[in-house]
Amino acid sequence: MDFLHTQLGVIQQKLAFVTTDPIDWKFYVQVFSWTVTLFESYLVLRQYPLYSKTEPPKALAPHFEEGVFEKSQKYGKDKAKFALFSGLYKQIIDSTMLQYGFYAWSWGAAGRLLAKAGYGSNYEILQSIAFVFILYFLSSIPTLPLSVYSTFVLEERHGFNKTTPGLFAADLLKGWAVAFILGSPFLAAFLYIFKWAGDRFVPWLMAFMISFQLIMVVIYPTVIQPLFNKLSPLPSGDLRTRIESLASKLKFPLKHLYEIDGSKRSSHSNAYFFGLPWSKHIVIFDTLIQQSKPEEVEAVLAHELGHWYFLHPTKMMAISQVHIFTILALFPAFLHAPPLLRSFDFPKTVSSTPPTIVAFLLFQMILTPLEAVVSIAMNAVSRHFEWEADRFACELQDRLQVAEMNDMGERLGKALIILHVKNLSTVWVDWLYSAYHHSHPTLTERLKALEAFQVTREKKKM
Numbered sequence: 183m184d185f186l187h188t189q190l191g192v193i194q195q196k197l198a199f200v201t202t203d204p205i206d207w208k209f210y211v212q213v214f215s216w217t218v219t220l221f222e223s224y225l226v227l228r229q230y231p232l233y234s235k236t237e238p239p240k241a242l243a244p245h246f247e248e249g250v251f252e253k254s255q256k257y258g259k260d261k262a263k264f265a266l267f268s269g270l271y272k273q274i275i276d277s278t279m280l281q282y283g284f285y286a287w288s289w290g291a292a293g294r295l296l297a298k299a300g301y302g303s304n305y306e307i308l309q310s311i312a313f314v315f316i317l318y319f320l321s322s323i324p325t326l327p328l329s330v331y332s333t334f335v336l337e338e339r340h341g342f343n344k345t346t347p348g349l350f351a352a353d354l355l356k357g358w359a360v361a362f363i364l365g366s367p368f369l370a371a372f373l374y375i376f377k378w379a380g381d382r383f384v385p386w387l388m389a390f391m392i393s394f395q396l397i398m399v400v401i402y403p404t405v406i407q408p409l410f411n412k413l414s415p416l417p418s419g420d421l422r423t424r425i426e427s428l429a430s431k432l433k434f435p436l437k438h439l440y441e442i443d444g445s446k447r448s449s450h451s452n453a454y455f456f457g458l459p460w461s462k463h464i465v466i467f468d469t470l471i472q473q474s475k476p477e478e479v480e481a482v483l484a485h486e487l488g489h490w491y492f493l494h495p496t497k498m499m500a501i502s503q504v505h506i507f508t509i510l511a512l513f514p515a516f517l518h519a520p521p522l523l524r525s526f527d528f529p530k531t532v533s534s535t536p537p538t539i540v541a542f543l544l545f546q547m548i549l550t551p552l553e554a555v556v557s558i559a560m561n562a563v564s565r566h567f568e569w570e571a572d573r574f575a576c577e578l579q580d581r582l583q584v585a586e587m588n589d590m591g592e593r594l595g596k597a598l599i600i601l602h603v604k605n606l607s608t609v610w611v612d613w614l615y616s617a618y619h620h621s622h623p624t625l626t627e628r629l630k631a632l633e634a635f636q637v638t639r640e641k642k643k644m
């Protein structure tokens with residue numbers, strides 16, 4: 183532990199200028215965030231002309247019924263226009279709030295709110311919770327019209343929306359309630375660790391964050407998801423038998439097999455698994471079951487179990503721990519830095535002893551460019567995992583020696599095409615746009631790879 187603290191001390195010394203130098207952080211954050219937004223807009227503009235193509239790629243052409251490709255192009259075009267507008271709109275709002283001292287104002291407002299309730303400024307944790315909720319609530323108001331438009335105009339126009347205004351409002355309120363109920367104790371514990379461990383907070387906070395993530399793995403699907411969707415056991419039949427047999431052949435610890443009413447809100451479809459290492463649950467969207475044949479859904483599950491077999495979720499979690507650790511290791515330099523708060527318009531009374539939550543929030547804003555790079559790298563890792571899971575499904579027969587699994591790759595390909603076509607997903611994708619935004623390879627890339635796996639398999643057998 184001492185070695186760790188020595189190393190962390192070295193980093194802190196290198197960043198010592200943050201505590202003393204009057205740097206115009208606000209200006210840098212404005213520049214960073216506008217750069218990211220303009221880059222994202224540029225990506226949309228790169229992608230946009232592809233929505234005017236009149237023919238799908240050759241390999242996919244046979245799978246599009248009359249008029250479906252045109253529909254998917256129109257949907258893509260509408261979504262792109264919306265993305266361009268909402269990206270710039272959000273940036274203008276954020277940038278204005280930043281420029282005119284919204285964060286400093288919110289901290290003051292939280293203080294006044296608590297004073298009314300009879301708590302003084304020495305209740306820092308309580309004020310921090312109030313501060314975060316004022317920020318969260320006020321900054322979600324300007325973007326509310328965007329999500330209303332996206333659900334009831336954009337998705338509606340293309341036939342995907344199944345949400346009613348009542349359901350939409352209920353979801354919103356439930357979302358806020360969950361954020362408050364889970365968020366406040368999390369935040370309180372998070373801030374308490376800083377108070378308790380002082381400048382040696384890094385390992386303690388890491389341990390806390392990891393435990394919280396593990397608890398969420400259990401709580402999210404069992405407590406939170408059922409608030410929004412209904413999960414019912416998958417009825418017995420061909421599909422259930424296939425999945426159970428696949429799971430037992432792979433020694434996948436399947437506890438429950440659910441069907442989820444994804445179609446209640448949207449007709450986009452999917453499947454996933456979750457749970458602890460010894461007890462896993464599989465969830466399949468009702469839309470996927472309706473759209474594809476049982477043997478095709480089985481292939482989608484074979485892909486999902488590939489993720490499990492190669493420990494992809496665990497690996498992703500390990501990567502995110504390294505990411506969190508890096509952020510925390512850099513943070514101490516920003517923790518007691520009055521000039522940082524001054525540059526964001528906080529009054530001297532607050533900036534002289536910076537509240538932890540304020541310092542952390544401002545620090546996060548400074549990290550924006552780093553985060554953009556990290557997200558591209560994470561996409562690259564995730565794409566590699568997708569490729570591995572596809573190969574796993576394709577080569578399942580060689581692994582399990584079950585003759586009827588010979589065409590698993592072909593079935594997966596079919597299921598992917600149906601998913602794509604039914605969701606009207608874009609088939610023409612700009613490479614840079616895709617690298618930045620997509621955690622999955624494009625459909626054309628996946629089909630090509632599936633074909634290549636099959637060819638390699640057949641060569642091996644000869």
Ligand SMILES: [Zn+2]
Nearest residue numbers: 485489568571
């Ligand atoms: Zn996958």
